[in-house]
Amino acid sequence: MKIVLLAVLGLILGALGGAALGIGAGLAWVEIFKVTDFEGYSGMLVFFTFMPLGAIIGGLAGAFGFALMAFRDSQIAIERDPVGREPRNRR
Incomplete structure (x- = not known):
């Protein structure tokens, strides 16, 4: 369940984050390639092409990254036992 919740959060x-990066990339594209601004074409290009693509790619990367982090939780020491005490799992 933790893997699924972290994947949704990711x-x-x-x-x-991907949408924000997509807007930045779209604005850079418009400036570099001198896209025409006739009737708001450059704005529509940024917000209807680059932003959704950035959101999709960023969402998939975030979900995969967070799920991978949750899946490897046993390998990563997130919570450590206090010094001087026996580990909880040993008997």
């Missing part, structure tokens, strides 16, 4: 955060 999906949401990745989509937000």
